[in-house]
Amino acid sequence: MLFTKVHGLGNDFILVNACLGERFPDDYATLAKEMCHRHFGIGADGLVLLLDSGVADVRMRIINSDGSEAEMCGNAIRCVAKYLYEHNIVRKEEIKIETLAGVIVPQVIQKNGVVEAIKVDMGEPRLEREQIPMLGAAGRVINEPLELDGQRFYITAVSMGNPHCVIFVEDLNAVPLQLIGPRMEQHPAFPKKTNVEFVQVINPQEVRMLVWERGAGPTMACGTGACAVAVAGVLNGLTEKKVTVHLPGGSLEIEWAEDGKLYMTGPAVEVFHGEYTVYKS
Numbered sequence: 001m002l003f004t005k006v007h008g009l010g011n012d013f014i015l016v017n018a019c020l021g022e023r024f025p026d027d028y029a030t031l032a033k034e035m036c037h038r039h040f041g042i043g044a045d046g047l048v049l050l051l052d053s054g055v056a057d058v059r060m061r062i063i064n065s066d067g068s069e070a071e072m073c074g075n076a077i078r079c080v081a082k083y084l085y086e087h088n089i090v091r092k093e094e095i096k097i098e099t100l101a102g103v104i105v106p107q108v109i110q111k112n113g114v115v116e117a118i119k120v121d122m123g124e125p126r127l128e129r130e131q132i133p134m135l136g137a138a139g140r141v142i143n144e145p146l147e148l149d150g151q152r153f154y155i156t157a158v159s160m161g162n163p164h165c166v167i168f169v170e171d172l173n174a175v176p177l178q179l180i181g182p183r184m185e186q187h188p189a190f191p192k193k194t195n196v197e198f199v200q201v202i203n204p205q206e207v208r209m210l211v212w213e214r215g216a217g218p219t220m221a222c223g224t225g226a227c228a229v230a231v232a233g234v235l236n237g238l239t240e241k242k243v244t245v246h247l248p249g250g251s252l253e254i255e256w257a258e259d260g261k262l263y264m265t266g267p268a269v270e271v272f273h274g275e276y277t278v279y280k281s
């Protein structure tokens, strides 16, 4: 099976293009777990499958390294757009990509004929509890207390198609991510589990963030997470609608625009191509 290894700010993926006739087993969950394994496989945070679409240029499926399927992935979709454009598979400056979170539209930004960045129309955030079914009553979840093993956290819940739990902290260096991340991910308040973002505000235009991803653990960056953080910052009166989000792997520019949509701009990198032999472990 031919694949391409890609990353967006160190959030890395194995991309398999089924539109090119590439064949792969039906059991995506096992395949993702095996291919993404850092020691027994290629190593990645997720497996990205490209398939034919009836409504867009291409369909993207994202399978986390634990085998679970996510609705959307911001870093992966930038990588997919660059891959489709540079390999002349979809040579359009605006590419329509079908995901479980709807059709997402990345735009290829070039400088002197070279793809410099990808700006993605990530759509509108979803804030109603009905869409993030948790904590009971109607309304939004903005800076609300949530108990976790006797500790109280103030959370803001934002869905970018996939669920995010944003927690603002005074000092990011003091956050025990490995300890709280997996427990918050699996907190019963989140029936579909959740991605968890810890955020320190530097100033109204800049934040630092750490992420524990649902189904993947700590990653170097999360595009949907950065969008959720931008929304949470505005809702909590902490940041402006245009914000730079600094992550362990680099920075993303996020804008919550007047049309209500989130726009995410950042890099995408193709690392290498390879051939994977499917085996039974």
Ligand SMILES: N[C@@H](CCC[C@H](N)C(=O)O)C(=O)O
Pocket (backbone or CB within 6 Å): 011, 062, 064, 069, 070, 071, 072, 073, 074, 075, 076, 162, 163, 195, 213, 214, 215, 216, 219, 221, 222, 223, 224, 225
């Ligand atoms: N890294 C991604 C998000 C990938 C999916 C996530 N782990 C989930 O299960 O929702 C991003 O860049 O958005």
